[in-house]
Amino acid sequence: MANVEEKKNELDDKKIFTSNAQRTTTVAKGETIIELKDVTIRFNKNNLKVDNLKEYFIRLVTKQLMFQEFIALKDINLDIKKGEAWGFLGTNGAGKSTLLKVVSRILKPASGTVKVSGTVAALIELGAGIDPQLTARENIFLNGTLLGYSKAFIESKFDDIVEFSELQDFLDSPVKNFSSGMKTRLAFSIATAVEPDILIADEILAVGDMRFKKKCAAKMTAMLEDGTTLLYVSHNIAAVKKQCNKAMWLDHGNVVMVGDADTVCDAFKAEMDAPAPAKAQSKDKK
């Protein structure tokens, strides 16, 4: 396991993981567990097409790089109570993943405040925290160590993780040979083997097969019943309706609607089903 220890230090340095541990919050069901106040996230967008690193470097030292400030989230307010399940909807680039990264503390807002009162298991980017060079078995120990668990604790959860992932036959294969669905199985099984206060699941579950998706949905429901708070991003409106009781619809970093999941999902679906606006249609015809 020496290489697991080395990888842990390497990943710790890259801060891939958010702080995590088994359920610790003292927040009671129905009390605020996540609070965002006027949160704004800005990115720098490079306006020039730079084809290679050399050109990038030359433009950088000659101060020819042009950046444009881009607001990915604008003055977002959010109050999530313990035990709620929130779905985040919006078209591509609306700011959904950015919002999850703020709650996971991967991104720090340019302005506004973020309060998270509990432990977070974040399934945000497929493969984050999974080392492709290591085997599935080593990755379970690596992830567990990164999440702050003792070797004895990981060993006690090991069989559950393997059983849930259904990767028994691939335990000693390097993860680089895994399909994206297999990586998702591994990541989901590790993240949910413990009981985080908050489970954050981005679209990554979309790559699993239908049967595994159902299994993940059932697991998330069981976790919710057990008091976990869920933040869920999906383009599958039916899945959000089924899994969540609250929803937020984002568009270009702004909140369009927030409320109970059925109402927000129906409004979003109606907008998506509506014919494209005349302006866009005429632009397409040109």
Ligand SMILES: Nc1ncnc2c1ncn2[C@@H]1O[C@H](COP(=O)(O)OP(=O)(O)OP(=O)(O)O)[C@@H](O)[C@H]1O
């Ligand atoms: N690190 C970054 N640097 C610059 N721009 C970024 C960065 N991360 C995200 N963005 C931009 O912020 C906007 C919001 O991105 P985000 O990934 O949150 O959208 P999304 O709603 O999750 O979209 P999708 O449904 O396509 O996953 C996009 O325009 C994206 O290009």
